[in-house]
Amino acid sequence: MTDAQDGAWSDLAPRYVIDAPRDAASTSIRPGSEIDPIAVWGRSAPLIAEIGSGQGHAIVHAATSAPDTDFLAIEVFKAGLARTMLDADRAGAVNLRLVEANAPEVLEHLLPAASLTELWVFFPDPWHKNKHTKRRLVTDAFATLAARALRGGGMLRLATDWEDYALQMREVLARSADFEPAFAGEWAERHDGRVLTAFERKGARAGRAIRDLAYRRVVSDPEAG
Numbered sequence: 240m241t242d243a244q245d246g247a248w249s250d251l252a253p254r255y256v257i258d259a260p261r262d263a264a265s266t267s268i269r270p271g272s273e274i275d276p277i278a279v280w281g282r283s284a285p286l287i288a289e290i291g292s293g294q295g296h297a298i299v300h301a302a303t304s305a306p307d308t309d310f311l312a313i314e315v316f317k318a319g320l321a322r323t324m325l326d327a328d329r330a331g332a333v334n335l336r337l338v339e340a341n342a343p344e345v346l347e348h349l350l351p352a353a354s355l356t357e358l359w360v361f362f363p364d365p366w367h368k369n370k371h372t373k374r375r376l377v378t379d380a381f382a383t384l385a386a387r388a389l390r391g392g393g394m395l396r397l398a399t400d401w402e403d404y405a406l407q408m409r410e411v412l413a414r415s416a417d418f419e420p421a422f423a424g425e426w427a428e429r430h431d432g433r434v435l436t437a438f439e440r441k442g443a444r445a446g447r448a449i450r451d452l453a454y455r456r457v458v459s460d461p462e463a464g
């Protein structure tokens with residue numbers, strides 16, 4: 240990290256970063272470490288999480304545009320989290336918290352079931368070489384964890400500039416009984432809360448189509464065992 244990012248970490252982390260109990264790895268979450276969102280954000284409000292928030296452009300913009308909603312940035316890239324805190328502090332965002340952790344473990348162990356109103360995954364690492372695609376985030380196992388964290392009627396929003404990953408996302412979510420598409424055509428409209436980031440610009444410059452997807456968490460039937 241740069242000196243400014245180091246400084247941001249020591250000054251701002253106590254206010255912004257959730258100090259999660261770890262398992263073996265430094266970005267893991269120890270099972271049984273569920274937070275109480277009311278205690279963390281100091282109120283009861285809709286909660287939106289972004290996985291892989293990068294430099295924080297989308298989530299800081301969203302947090303400042305929607306003061307009545309709470310936000311959680313989930314990222315493993317510490318310098319990106321430092322940048323996010325600097326921007327959040329400058330913008331006076333008080334409704335944003337960050338966690339430096341592996342996203343699937345956050346969905347499984349840190350967030351209470353049905354605590355999210357929305358979950359965003361914008362431009363996840365594509366792992367586009369054939370031998371690496373199994374490292375992708377959006378898999379059947381991910382859909383199960385996302386469904387756990389989202390409340391019934393909650394939204395899962397995805398975007399990518401890699402066509403084969405967009406197709407993989409669509410196949411995974413079509414297979415999941417926990418989600419239904421919230422778009423009519425082949426792809427969703429661009430989500431208007433999604434700001435243009437360097438990753439989208441790079442994809443567009445390289446001539447790749449930007450694909451948005453949106454799925455609604457199906458409301459579980461309490462009668463069904």
Ligand SMILES: C[S@@+](CC[C@H](N)C(=O)[O-])C[C@H]1O[C@@H](n2cnc3c(N)ncnc32)[C@H](O)[C@@H]1O
Nearest residue numbers: 291292293314315316341342361362364436438
């Ligand atoms: C391609 S970047 C996109 C960043 C941002 N969403 C944007 O559009 O600018 C993907 C981000 O996901 C983060 N990431 C990758 N795997 C992750 C994981 N398992 N848990 C949390 N963040 C992860 C990376 O550190 C990186 O910042």
